[in-house]
Amino acid sequence: MIVIETISIYKPKSLSDALEFLDKHAPDVKPIAGGTELLLLIRDKKIKPPKYLLDLNPLKKTLSYVKVEGGVVKIGALTSIYDLSQTILHSDKRYAGFVDVWEKFGTMALRFEATIGGNLNAATQYSDYITLLLAFDANVKLESVKGVRELKLSEYIVDKRKTALNPNELLVEVSFKEPPAESSSSFIKFDRREILIAGIVTEATYLHLEDDVIKDVRIAFDMVSGKRIPARAVKTEEFLRGKRFSSEVVEEAAEKILPSEMTRVTDWWATAEYRLEMSKVSLKRGLKLAYERIRGE
Amino acid sequence: MSKPDYVEIVEEIFYKTKEKKTEEFKYVGKDVVRWDAISKISGQPVYTADLLRFIKNPVFVYSVRAKYAHARIKGLDVSDALKYPGVLAVLTARDIPGINDVGYVIPDQPLIADRKVRFIGDTVALVVAESLENAREAGELVSVDYEPLKVYLDPLEIIDPETLQEKPHELIHDERGSDILTRYKIRVGDVEKAFKEAAVVVENKYETPFQEHAYIEPEAAIAIPEADGGVTIYAKTQCPFDTRKAVANVLGLPFNMVRVIAPALGGGFGGAEDVGNEIAAKAALAAIRFKRPAVLLHTREESIIGHTKRHRTISWYRHAASRDGTLLGVEAKIILDKGAYASLGPFVAWRAVVHSTGPYKVRNAKVDVVAVYTNKIPGGAFRGFGNPQVTFPVERQMDILAEELGMDPVEFRLKNILRNGDRTVHGQLLDHGVGLEEAIKKAVELSGWYEKRRLYASLKGPVRRGIGIAIFYHGNSIGAEGADYSSVSVIIQRDGSIVFRTGLTDMGQGAIQGLINILAEVLGVPPHYIKVELADTSATPDAGPTVASRSTAMGGNATLVAAYKLRKRLDQLAASLLGCKSPDDVVIEAPKVYCRDDPSHTITWRELVEQAFWKGVPLQEFGYYRAPPAEWDEETGTGAPYFTYTYGAIVSDVEVDLETGLVRVKEATTVYDIGRVVNRTGAELHAIGGYIQGMGYALMEDLYYDSEGRLLNTNLSTYHIPTALDTPEKFNVYFVEAGYYHAPFGAKGLGEPSIVAIAPSIANAVANALRSREANKLVSKHPLTPDYVYSIIKKAGVKP
Amino acid sequence: MVKVSLTVNGVKYDLDVPPTERLLDTLRNRLGISSVKEGCGRGECGSCIVLVNGNPVHSCLTLTSRLDGAEVTTLEGLAPQGKLHAIQVAFIEARGVQCGFCTPGFIMITKALLDRVKEPSEKEIRRWLSSVLCRCGSYPLYFEAVKRAAKYIKEGKIYFDEKEVREKYHLKVLAR
Ligand SMILES: Cc1cc2nc3c(=O)[nH]c(=O)nc-3n(C[C@H](O)[C@H](O)[C@H](O)COP(=O)(O)OP(=O)(O)OC[C@H]3O[C@@H](n4cnc5c(N)ncnc54)[C@H](O)[C@@H]3O)c2cc1C
């Protein structure tokens, strides 16, 4: 006899209730936030259907927020992409990269459902907020019945669709140090059409200047080498750090340094060569954009 | 031999109104709100799948598709699937009572594969279950024993491009003994001599991609068994009469036992032809077998894998011109990537050969078109039907020639285009309305061509602008493809309201609105008196297929004929009732009817109808029109392939990012000669909508297969079509009205023409933006994806 | 099965649904609401967009079991019985309807937009309308419809009598 597996859904009363449920049923539970990633994975049979879905919507009240506390910017995991746009992240030039991601994210309607936590946990090359938040050197806060732990986002994203999340944990917050006044950020994404795109390449820049000297810089791409997950272009960052910002320096970083640490892949959508060239162009454009934003141009 | 009365009627009306300006008509050429606009904005159930809510106790049908693109079926085991909960049956080829074939033009395509599978969309079994989910899940359990065969994805593996001879290979259609589907040719004049005498010769290889229709409504069919053993089917189909034939064949029933109704279609564009037949036949099989309504709904993925596409082409073109810019000759070889089945391929190939030299005076031509089977999703009908695939290379060639000759592309075209009194390459005399020159001049004016050509040439920096033109002609209706007739019926009800029936369907294009406008104009009643019935094989007259931009001209003629005959009778009656001098003096301006010289003395339309009823004046009329037979000589490619042509000129204004290769269209100008604008809203929506669809074809749309023939982009996030954000900032739309005497008020079609020259106009604009002679030649295929354009920029050394 | 109580277009329903039933299926198959269309089932085409508690969502990616207590609005519920909403009228006047399969999605996203931005710029209109795909290519006319709708709403003309609309527009000549 063939048994049809059905999925049950659990609506927690509180965060601790959710964590207890997780602890009890892990690994047979999948938390569901916006569902815009998870439901498609199930539909396309890319993952085995879980026994339980843990509905995170009831936790929106506690886990949807953007706040700046003690020099740290904190984003609740259940904050929707649309809600992000109603916060300081969209009005302060330092976070301009958030506006860039938003502009090219899914479609307008999708932004109401998709959450930032879901985006980070989707853990693919196309999770744009991972790329962006890597440039902000973000941390993730994970909670289980046992307590809370913090991890660097770069350590959290292990591989394609693989994170350091334990089956009994929830991601509750992503945070990063409040950037200094003389800083800004940018995000570059383009494709054959304007929207509803994966991006031929995506790139995020965080730039901090002190009188035109690059005090700090962080650069992330949808992929840098090997693994199909976003990562930082560390060598390029190192090269840029401490240098005076100029088009020559940017040119050298893009043309000489970046290719030395980047491996791109060819697939049916675009060739590796083209993707590498576009990574260079994106780096240049991203840096320039962040620079102009700092300078108020 | 005297002319049939319907031809005389159409001519009479044409000549009577020839000089009348379109603004002076009451309904023809006006913005009449579509008959279905209000039901659509209020979300009424008008599409096939919506009707499910009225169906009780249905079964669901799911198609199990091939796991290989080319394989022999050695065995099939459905026992596991049958055990799955809710499964009623798994139907295979053996369960087909009639003929297991749904080939559109030739019988090469089984409904359910029995011996072989030839592409990944081939159906190997149908699961019938109590729910769609159950049917789908059970489908996974159908196990087929395949013997994989070599998969052919490139037609050049099968045909030698030099000799155009078939290479030895493992046949896809072994039963036919050849994988060459059809060949067409043109042999006119002395091409060798032309090339010998030429001052300039331009030669290039071109490629155009597959295109997916991506109508937003996926296919759906609902079949309801009838008590008499017949079946009624609601289905997404463009051509209900063809669907009926296919279903009747599969079921082994006479035509009159199969009734096909086409509800509103959420887009068709040519795609809802073959697949409409297939889904209807599948649902009907289950309905007949289980005596329950049977429902088939495609997901987006099934839709993309399961219906035909615009054919991909590879072509080689050679053009010869004299120093003064006169075209001397054309030589071309065009290979159509057919995919697995013929579908409408033979007709597409024929339309391609007919249009293969463009709307130019060409005296010497040698053209070969060959359609070659491969293991891909079959090519079939798609708006334009073979013409976009040849217009792209021709119009690219024209721009390259113009550059080689140092001429402006517009001047060069004006020197060579077809005008009234000219003969086409096939020797057909164009003895009426050829509005091409006017269209070009208008497009040039509206787009600011000369100023922009100058201005853009001087722009600096990494973001360039370019402006390009492309022109075309497009034969109306089906020409020598088959019997070209159309019919409608008009029934005036006793309260004066009118029922209008035709077998032409509406897939969204709105051509029916043109017919309503014509009917209203001739009868003298406001359009809202008229109710349009759904195309229904048991209730509406067969009007031929809804394809080939034939609805307005062919359906319009039939409507005109019916309306004219009714009007004559009513005029006669009204003249006697009112005492007018002659029936010609009767004015019908419903609800008022009066004599021209005495507008104060009126009767009402309803009274007139009531009188007709009592006096035995028939209030129903059947309108029929048959097009003059087309002529075509297979050996030379000469004759008169179509009775008339739509002409047009498109100007695209683009931005090219030299650092990324990204192209965006900023402004679009479209000018079409459609003889007479009968349905203004519809015409404008085609000018705009056709452009946007053509822009997708030019810039982003293509299908990608892995080496085993599995399609990689099966959804709308990986198959890119233009979004609201891709829409050009500005559209300039204009219509030239060079009337055709065998069409209603002179009107010609615009359904297909509206996409034909978009891609080449964009490609020409991109080439213009690159400002390099070498780059000009490298722009030889589309979609013009950023990486492709970037590669041209690098190869040609274009610098910001 | 999950018990959910849901208000759809002002009517309260107590439903018993499988946990993974999509809102799209609940609306179409259980409640007989036909304006909500399935064009892709994967959040791409936007023809299934409805408002949930005022927010536009893809009903193909929404599970009904999660919506206990929610308010759902579909095209059918934009205006009271016998009325049409200004947005619907604007969509008639702008002449953009072709096959119409995308139209409900466009009207719903327009509602979400105009609920938030009274006078949207061309850029904003395009940004919001990019949530719905139209293969017939009516986009520019739909942009026009949004502008007209905004104007009506600004003038306080929100509901129109359906019968009057029919009389005024059904197969009538529109003035340019
Ligand atoms: C049409 C379309 C377009 C898209 N475009 C983009 C785009 O442009 N850019 C982009 O980055 N993404 C895009 N996406 C992907 C997706 O929408 C995003 O990744 C989105 O942010 C996921 O959020 P969600 O809340 O819907 O996640 P869900 O689907 O709810 O969850 C995703 C995964 O994360 C897990 N999860 C969710 N929340 C938590 C939590 N708090 N703790 C632990 N695990 C959790 C889930 O179990 C699941 O495995 C697109 C998706 C679609 C359908």
Ligand code: FES
């Ligand atoms: S059906 Fe939901 S977005 Fe297409």
Ligand code: FES
């Ligand atoms: S009108 Fe057909 S998809 Fe928009």
